[in-house]
Amino acid sequence: MTRSRAFAGAAACLVAAGTTTLMPLAAVAAAGPDRASAISWHACPQYSDAALKAMMPPAQIPEFKQLWARTECGTLDVPLDYRHPSGRHIGIAVTRLKAVDQAHRLGSLALNPGGPGGSGYLMPVQYVMRHDNGNGAKLNQRYDLIGFDPRGVGYSTKLDCAQPPNPPQPGSPATEADARELYDWTVRNNQACGKRDPAFLGQLTTANVARDLDRVRRGLGARKLSYLGISWGTWLGVLYRELYPGKVGLMWLDSTAPPDFRLDTFSAGRARATALDFGRDAVWIATRNSTYGFGTTARRVQDAIARMEKELNARPKTFTDLPDLRFDGFMVAQMAGQPSPNWPTAAALMKELRDATSGGPAPALLKQFFSRQGGGGPLPPDVPEQFNRTMNQAVFCNEDTGPRDFGTFWAAYRKDLKRYPVTGALTPPINSCAGWQLPAQAVRLHHSDAPLMMSAHRYEVPSPYPWSLLMRAAVGGSVLTVDDDVHGSTAGMASDCAPRIAAYFSSGRPDHGECQGVPEPTSTQPLKNDTPFAFAKSPLTRVPFGI
Known part of the structure; x- marks a missing residue:
């Protein structure tokens, strides 16, 4: 998944439903002849110093320039609708970082970060620049690393629906009137977006991105394509394997999506996982009662934070130097719903908020984190797009086959407020695809013997552990159990699990074992130099969140 600007515990998933079109994936994949094209290679974009400084720490810029000079950039022409291959075509942007050791090259390895x-x-x-786990550099020794912008994103053909300003701002907890107001607002906006270019938006699906990826394989002249995907990139990998099992070299999926793409199910699974992970957090806080003062047992910590959340819902706190923010119970729920690397910061924030006097200046840590909300001004114009909201919305709304009525999500929200007194407020109280009028396109998965490794994180929220087991039962493959709660940490962070990926792509041997992953923090020192997460102002205005 892309690096979310929302709390992992919030799990603000987009929700879709409506008329379902069940179309055999293989039938579309095998649609008639078309003007398949090779990759048109061209000079890579050259970024200004301002853009590079906005994209990475200054110390990393020399290495980026060196690697970028080795990178090849291209564009591939593909059908918009694979059922009509001779019709409208779009462009897919591709990059290739060739293997260092070409004499012992193992093939091409496509990468996807999620969404x-x-x-x-x-x-x-x-x-390759992620030196903490070293996987990129190891893989690039013998693999050509392949990057691409999926259709609807970045340098590929895309469409941007304008983000409407000033959404309704409910209180915490949200009232039914609050939720209905935003539901109606969402219907209007989704209907307006869907009318922009329905022929294009209706073809923004994961299955079509998988078809595009196989065109990339063909454009590279590769007999098979290996693949490493994180978060939504796991769903993309599963569908590529479903469509083209004989074209899969090796495949590793980290933090796997569920096989049933229903976002009401997403919400329920994440709500339960968030509450369970907060239970671990409460144990951690209790063993450090001398620092935080919430109680000496997990139960006492949970009760104390639940009372604090209730009190702030009744009497939110405000601070003179953070005039645009109201600190209510929803803010506490976000702090409590953090993965373990953020526990020291979140616990310190909760302590400061508990002890602060409303109406005066904000305590130091609260001011540090919340004064940054809203960003640091516009980015240089040549910074490449890292995330496209319209594609995010369209893919979810075109694929989810669950309900899109008001009552289903409102009932789940009210139920979770009671079931999970601290973190239940993070359940989405409305369906964010309400009013999306393009039909949902269901996917039917099948068991396969094509290569597949999944790493499943025992305590994580965005892709709860049971999802990987369900996916294994549905499609096959092997599962490595990671004993942490950090989304995508096996591929993206330093841990004892990270070397398993490079070992797999070198040997091809499945890994059925276990590893620790990212350990729980031992220090109570909060982060000071960077904000690893951001806060939404209300439960109805969270940014889109992928899988």
Whole structure:
């Protein structure tokens, strides 16, 4: 998944439903002849110093330039609708970082960071620059690393629906009137977006991105394509394997999506996972009661934070130097719904908020984190797009076959407020695809013997652990169990699990074992130099969140 600007615990998933079109994937994949094209290679974009400084720490710029000089950039022409291959075509942007050791090259390895809506154009270079786990550099020794912008994103053909300003701002907890107001607002906006170019928007599906990816394989002249995907990139990998099982080299999926693409199910699974992970957090806080003062047992910590959330819902706190923010119970729910690397910061924020006097200046840590909300001004114009909201919305709304009525999500929200007193407020109280009028396109998966490795994180929220087991039962493959709660950490962070990926792509041997992953923090020192997460102002205005 792209790096979300929302709390992982919030799990603000987009929701879709409506008329279902069940179309055999293989039938579309095998549609009639078309003017399949090769990749048109061209000079890569050259970024200004301002753009590079906005994209990475200054110390990394020399290495980026060196790797970017090795990178090849191209464009591939593909059908918009694979059922009509001679009709309208679109462009897919591709990058290739060739293997260092060409004499012992193992093939091409495509990368996807997640989303939907995330850009993978720079991912080969970015992955090699991740020196903490070393996987990128190891893989690039013998693999050509392939990046691409999925249709609807970045340098590929895309469409941007304007983000409407000033959405309704409910209180915490949201009232039914609040939720209905935003539901109606969402219907109007989704209907307006859907009318922009329905022929294009209706073809923004994961299955079509998988078809595009196989065109990339053909354009590279590769007999088979290996693949590494994270978050939504796992769903893309599963559908590529479903469509083209004989074209899969090796495949590793980290933080896997569920086989049943219903976003009401997403919401329920994430709500339960968030509450369970907060239970672990409460144990951690309790063992450090001398620092935080919430209680000496997990139960006492949970009760104390639940009372704090209730009190702030009744009497939100405000601060003179953060005039645009109201600190209510929803803010506490977000702090409590953090993955373990953020526990020291989140616990310190909760302590400061508990002890602060409303109406005066904000305490230091609260001011540090919340004064940054809203960003640091416009980006340089040549910074490549990293995330496309319209593609995110369209893919979810075109694929989910669950309900899109008001009552289903409102009832789930009210139920979770009671079931999970601290984190239940993070359940989405409305369907974010309400009013999306393009039909949902269901997918039927099948068991396959094509290569597949999945890493499943025992305590994570965005892709709860049971989802990987369900996916294994549906399609086959092997599962590595990671004993952490960090989304995508096996591919993206330093841990004892990270070397397993490079080992798999080198040997091809499945890994059925377990590893620790990212350990729980031992220090209570909060982060000071960067904000690893951002806060939404209300439960109805969270940014889109992928899988």
